[in-house]
Amino acid sequence: MTLPAITYTKPVRLPWLAIGLSLVGAAIVLFTFSASGYVVTVVGFAAIYAIFVTGLNLFMGYTGQASFGQNAFAALGGYGTAILCTDYNMEPALALLLTMAFSGLVALVVGYPTLRLRGHYLAMATFALGLITYEISIEWASLTQGYMGYSGIPPLRLWRFEAVTEKQQLAVILVLLVLGVFAAYRLRHSRFGRALRAIAGSEAAASALGVNVARYKLLSFMIAAMYGSAAGSLFAHFVGFISPEVFGTSMVVSSFTMLYLGGIGTVAGPLIGAVIVSLLPELLRGLKEWQDVVYILVLLTILIYAPKGIAGFLDRLFRKQEG
Amino acid sequence: MPLLSVRNVTKRYGGLVANDSVSFDVDEGMLFAIIGPNGAGKTTLFNTISGAVRPTSGDILFDGNSIAGLPQADIAGRGLIRTYQLVQLFKELTVTENVMVGAHRMTKGSVGAALFRPGWVRRQEQELLRETATILDFVGLSARAEVLADQLPYGEQRLLEVARALAASPRLLLLDEPAAGLNTGETEALAHMIQKVNGRGITVILIEHDMGLVMQIAQRIAVIDFGRKIAEGTADEIRAHPDVIAAYLGTETADA
Numbered sequence: 001m002t003l004p005a006i007t008y009t010k011p012v013r014l015p016w017l018a019i020g021l022s023l024v025g026a027a028i029v030l031f032t033f034s035a036s037g038y039v040v041t042v043v044g045f046a047a048i049y050a051i052f053v054t055g056l057n058l059f060m061g062y063t064g065q066a067s068f069g070q071n072a073f074a075a076l077g078g079y080g081t082a083i084l085c086t087d088y089n090m091e092p093a094l095a096l097l098l099t100m101a102f103s104g105l106v107a108l109v110v111g112y113p114t115l116r117l118r119g120h121y122l123a124m125a126t127f128a129l130g131l132i133t134y135e136i137s138i139e140w141a142s143l144t145q146g147y148m149g150y151s152g153i154p155p156l157r158l159w160r161f162e163a164v165t166e167k168q169q170l171a172v173i174l175v176l177l178v179l180g181v182f183a184a185y186r187l188r189h190s191r192f193g194r195a196l197r198a199i200a201g202s203e204a205a206a207s208a209l210g211v212n213v214a215r216y217k218l219l220s221f222m223i224a225a226m227y228g229s230a231a232g233s234l235f236a237h238f239v240g241f242i243s244p245e246v247f248g249t250s251m252v253v254s255s256f257t258m259l260y261l262g263g264i265g266t267v268a269g270p271l272i273g274a275v276i277v278s279l280l281p282e283l284l285r286g287l288k289e290w291q292d293v294v295y296i297l298v299l300l301t302i303l304i305y306a307p308k309g310i311a312g313f314l315d316r317l318f319r320k321q322e323g
Numbered sequence: 324m325p326l327l328s329v330r331n332v333t334k335r336y337g338g339l340v341a342n343d344s345v346s347f348d349v350d351e352g353m354l355f356a357i358i359g360p361n362g363a364g365k366t367t368l369f370n371t372i373s374g375a376v377r378p379t380s381g382d383i384l385f386d387g388n389s390i391a392g393l394p395q396a397d398i399a400g401r402g403l404i405r406t407y408q409l410v411q412l413f414k415e416l417t418v419t420e421n422v423m424v425g426a427h428r429m430t431k432g433s434v435g436a437a438l439f440r441p442g443w444v445r446r447q448e449q450e451l452l453r454e455t456a457t458i459l460d461f462v463g464l465s466a467r468a469e470v471l472a473d474q475l476p477y478g479e480q481r482l483l484e485v486a487r488a489l490a491a492s493p494r495l496l497l498l499d500e501p502a503a504g505l506n507t508g509e510t511e512a513l514a515h516m517i518q519k520v521n522g523r524g525i526t527v528i529l530i531e532h533d534m535g536l537v538m539q540i541a542q543r544i545a546v547i548d549f550g551r552k553i554a555e556g557t558a559d560e561i562r563a564h565p566d567v568i569a570a571y572l573g574t575e576t577a578d579a
Contacts, residue, residue, distance in 0.1 A: 198424040
């Protein structure tokens, strides 16, 4: 007996988009390592934000839920790292992992009751989480040193390799960023990621197909929290100083701009968004008082002509060309 | 033993009785239809059976076990799969990915499997892609495999919803007005497909407005009006049933 031969052949085409973006990324990195300290700082912030937004994207982009409080997890990571590495001389890599685990745990405890909420209500609940964390970081001064902030945080170190200079630190951050993006890519293209994206599409249909919606939302929230925590830890090491303002509401605004500008729900979007939102003000610095005006104009133009963000725009462009 | 046994199921919303002590049995392998005028409580009945809402009273047995009040995902996990009257596709996913989500309950692996992709996960994905291709071929959507779901024309969205449900290897498939919004030709094709699905041994319950479709393919029909079951039988019995005629056409006294 012969079975009808049905073979699934995926259209083979070179991932030009991914190749192009990688080249741009490589160019930025090469330029940065040959440039002065200031450029290194700016690109370092961009890379840290890229990690943060990659996590946010898992929850908001893939799973389609709103969180206005991811800064809380960056604060947990930042302060956790500051306290563990400064007061307890803990190995930075270990502190990074411990604070990530702790943030995941907090996300589990906070998310279990709040993720039942939807839309605006979930947004408000998570926003409150960010505000509460902010207040705690100010008021619990014996632990966090309050408004004064926490200084003297040692640089990153991976066992023997101590990243003393800023460029060495940036190298470590970039390695972690690549790991983080790779993980996000694998999560997206899996049974797990498809279930998350199904929830974003229709919770009713997902659960009618056996997807445990509450459980998947919670997992996605926890993973996003761990990314946020890692970003906070890296920031603490990179700058050596943190204060409550660092993890304030402005962080939420910046990360949202990056997410929507870069392309929500895509793997490359958070990277593109973080780079543009971080670098654009620096590139426009020469315009002096017109800097903010031009910055806003550029952002608006992009959002009007690329409503799905730059990644979405590029994706459409490349799809069209390849027919 | 029937595959599905609905026993005196009542669903009240405040003062409104959407389902009033409805009972019926569906045997394994049957193509069963539920018909009734608009607002008769058909979709509420599906919502109750599939676990989207809890019955106010009564019991529902699936394969001999009570499923009344269980979470929807658990009920789906047992092989009771439904579709929706208003198409509920995962719009940002491709046609292939939509069907792959359908196979969620048949596959394994969570975060760890996604990150580390061990051999069994890669094999599972390959196997899943093959099955997906087979299902898309079955419903005639092979050419659309890589298209985003929301770019499909409406008729094909309906087909995709059925394809996705089939990927879940249902033991019992609940189709909520699958022909809604389809033209005559599309309805004809859909009727043929539902019969093919049923021919594979999948028990089907169909809610339908299109009497022609139901009379043509259903082996047994239950009629619901004002939340109550008013008749049950074969197509011929239903056609001749005075209460059904009254419900659909109105009685002299009701019109007067």
